[in-house]
Amino acid sequence: MQRSRQEAIDGLLPEQREALILERLRTHGRVLAAELAAELQTSEHTVRRHLRELAEQGHCKRVYGGALLISPADKPAAIRMHEAVDRKARLAVAAVSIVRPKQIILLDAGSTNVAIANALPDDADLTVVTNSPEAGARLLNRPGFDVILVGGRIARGAAGSLGATALLQIQQIRADLCFLGACAFDPDEGVAAFDAEDAELKRAMVKSSGRIAIALTSEKLMTAAPFAVAPAGAVDYLFVEAEVPAARIASLKAVCDNVMVARS
Structure with missing residues (x-):
């Protein structure tokens, strides 16, 4: 005879x-201690102990009332x-629709x-300022782009320049629109x-830009990373994948004015 779920x-x-x-x-992505305690028929103290142990193992970050999964983007x-190339391309097509x-x-x-x-289409008539040598290379010798490469130290494993030189250059820019990179995004965090x-550097980009846009693969949603960049409400445009559940889209729309879904 099978055991009931509650017995299990x-x-x-x-x-x-x-x-x-x-x-x-x-x-x-996010769990609440009170909900887990009720489901597991145990105390919130026990659940918080488990969450603390999982955080010490690097699986999650403790937040008020529960925990968030650590982003896999590290x-x-x-x-x-070389990961999720097709998915990122679909997000990119949606993202460039807001460029003028x-x-x-x-x-x-x-x-x-x-x-x-x-x-970005040819003959876009844009000035693109980037700290990414790879992104700059993709725009070189294409018509309609004036490319400014931000200098500075490129750390091992990093995708772009960092440090004092890059920070100073970003602080001197007044951009119309910033496509901000995000390791993790959560409506509350x-x-x-x-x-x-x-x-x-990302905080400086936010301050130097009129509008902020982020294109995110699904695994970064409802996750955490150690260093805060900006509140979710600072993001003007959030581009997400079509597979994101409706309930999660609703929670994103509660904090971001424009949540746009990249269709396949």
Whole structure:
């Protein structure tokens, strides 16, 4: 005779409870201690202990009331450039729809933003300022682009220049639109990055730009990274993939004025 679901939950060992919580994190991104305690028929104190242990293992970040999954985007740029290429191309096609002639575009480093550089049409009549050598290379010798490459130190595994030189140059720019790179995005926790210098440069880009746009692959949604960049409400345009569930789209629309879905 099969055991009921509740009997199975009641009989969970601590390590099985922790594995179930990690599964919920990977499925939903954010979990709430109170909801998990009710589902697992245990105390919030026990759930918080499990979340603390998972955070110490690097799986999640503790936030008020629960935890967020750590973004999987903490990989070397060379690896990320070859991941989800078709998905990033679809996001890029949607993202470039908001670009207008004669704008100054600030293009942050990152593999999705390299796809945006590719997707910009010839004769776009744009000035593109970027800290990404790869994105700059995609625009060179194409008609309709004035390309300004931001200098500075490029750390091992990074996708673009960082440090004092890059920061000073960004602070001197007044861009119409910035395509900001994001390692993680959550409606409550906002935009985040894995590197302190990268986060500082991204904050400068936000201050130097009239409007902020982010194109995100689904695995970065409802996730966390160590260094805060900007609140979710600072993002004017958020481009997401078609597979994002309707409930998650609704939570994004509650904090961002323009959530646009990239169709396949």
